[in-house]
Amino acid sequence: MRLSNRKKAPVYNFFNTLLLIMLSAGITGFILDKMRFNILEGKSYLLIIIPLVLLIIFYLNGRQIFEYDSDGEALHFKNRNIIPFLNKPLSDEFPKYKLIKYEVVSVLFLRRLYVTISSKNSGSTILTYETSYLTRKEANDLKISLNKVVNANKEKRH
Structure with missing residues (x-):
């Protein structure tokens, strides 16, 4: 399955x-x-405060563009900001069998995806992606796809 909100850039x-x-x-x-x-008079500070707060919220939501691809034998995750110099883009690719579990955490207007993969050195590694700008349908499709991979991995282990 492929998922991308790149067209919304x-x-x-x-x-x-x-x-x-x-x-x-x-x-x-x-x-x-x-x-x-x-x-x-004293309310003139609102002319600066309101747009500044909105801009901060926009940037705190995290990287705007999220791409996911589960076609083939590997999982591809890409997460980048529309402003290239603001944050370093994330790009991870690993085999499906390494996926142990995932968790989606939502707090107010922030949404993060935590993916746990198996690692030779430390046993497991947690990768973090910002998915705040995905629609509800896109987020549900992502969960369904990741559930399929996790369940297939559990069946292979047992």
Whole structure:
């Protein structure tokens, strides 16, 4: 099964650009209000705070683009940000038989996928991927696919 939200990259770029423009306009409005007009008085700080908080939430949600491929004998996970220099992109590929378990953790607007794979050196390794920008259907499809692999691995072991 292949899963990717790469086609939504222009939408994420649009929101990122919109938030940066809102922040720039807020800073300009704040400076104009403090220097010249003084219409908003103490509320002029909201011109900076609101866009800044929205921008921080957008970045804290993690990497926007998530790709998964379970065709063949290997699992491929890719997780990257729309802004290349912000975070290092993650790209992992390993055989299906190494997958031990997975867990999806959701806290407020954050969603993370923790994949545990077997390793020669330490016994097991946990890989983390940010899946906050996947739709509910995409997240459910991912869980179904990973469940199939985990169940097939359990049957082979027993």
